[in-house]
Amino acid sequence: MDRSHLTQHVRESLEGFFCNGGREFWRIYAETPRAAVAAFKAKPDVFGALDTLYANWPKSRKREHGRISALLDLLLETESARGGENAARPE
Numbered sequence: 460m461d462r463s464h465l466t467q468h469v470r471e472s473l474e475g476f477f478c479n480g481g482r483e484f485w486r487i488y489a490e491t492p493r494a495a496v497a498a499f500k501a502k503p504d505v506f507g508a509l510d511t512l513y514a515n516w517p518k519s520r521k522r523e524h525g526r527i528s529a530l531l532d533l534l535l536e537t538e539s540a541r542g543g544e545n546a547a548r549p550e
Contacts, residue, residue, distance in 0.1 A: 462534075462537050462538070469530045472523075472527045472530060473485075476510060476523055476524075476527060477509060477510060478508040483506040484506040499527070500531075503524055
């Protein structure tokens, strides 16, 4: 999966996960990618209210949170390989 496709996939996943479309996550990610990913993994609701589906259905939330966390790890790995943490920016 190339970087642009991966970034788009992560963006779409976060748009569905958060009511605000993940804007707060991307704002923090642009400044400190690893910290943003760590915060998402620990407590994703720090970035805003979760979509109703995930707020009301813990099993769905856990599954989607795990899937997005894995995608974010892959994105960080891809970005690190391409030039360090400063290169880890959404498109």
